[in-house]
Amino acid sequence: xxxxxxxxxxxxxxxxxxxxxxxxxxxxxxxxxxxxxxxxxxxxxxxxxxxxxxxxxxxxxxxxxxxxxxxxxxxxxxxxxxxxxxxxxxxxxxxxxxxxxxxxxxxxxxxxxxxxxxxxxxxxxxxxxxxxxxxx
Numbered sequence: 001x002x003x004x005x006x007x008x009x010x011x012x013x014x015x016x017x018x019x020x021x022x023x024x025x026x027x028x029x030x031x032x033x034x035x036x037x038x039x040x041x042x043x044x045x046x047x048x049x050x051x052x053x054x055x056x057x058x059x060x061x062x063x064x065x066x067x068x069x070x071x072x073x074x075x076x077x078x079x080x081x082x083x084x085x086x087x088x089x090x091x092x093x094x095x096x097x098x099x100x101x102x103x104x105x106x107x108x109x110x111x112x113x114x115x116x117x118x119x120x121x122x123x124x125x126x127x128x129x130x131x132x133x134x135x136x
Contacts, residue, residue, distance in 0.1 A: 042121075044087075045110055049123040051082050056093070056104040060127040060135060063095060063102050071095055071104070088123075100131035 055078040063071035075090050088108035096103045105126045111118045128136045 045121060045123070048084050048087060049125065051084055052088070052106050052123070052125045055079070055082070055084075056106055056125045056127040057135060059093075059095070060102060060104045060129050063104065064129045064133055064135075068095060068097075075104075102129040103127070 055075065058078065059071050059075045062074045072095065075093055075095075079085055079090050087110050088106070092108040093104065093106040096105065103126060105124070107122070107124045109120050109122045112121055113119075130136055
């Protein structure tokens with residue numbers, strides 16, 4: 001066997017190198033855990049906001065096709081049917097007519113406790129029927 005054929009053993013990692021890898025892994029897992037917890041905490045609010053986005057559209061279309069009384073009725077029905085109401089209600093919504101345009105808007109705010117402080121989380125959903133009868 002010659003010196004050229006000899007294989008050097010892989011250098012051993014130092015204690016500090018191994019420690020840094022464990023610390024990096026811990027920080028990554030902690031970050032994933034915190035993001036997951038925040039997502040789980042905010043999910044009900046964001047889910048309701050997406051549902052209300054659809055509600056304002058169908059209410060605006062009902063207002064266009066069947067009149068304001070039917071739109072008010074549909075608004076209350078959709079909130080009850082989709083189990084929305086813990087953080088918001090039909091009272092947070094307004095049906096406004098400006099000229100020929102009709103707008104349905106729901107806006108609501110939730111106060112979250114973050115590090116002992118109240119932090120507002122605001123939501124707004126709007127649908128408008130333009131003077132030509134098109135939904136925007």
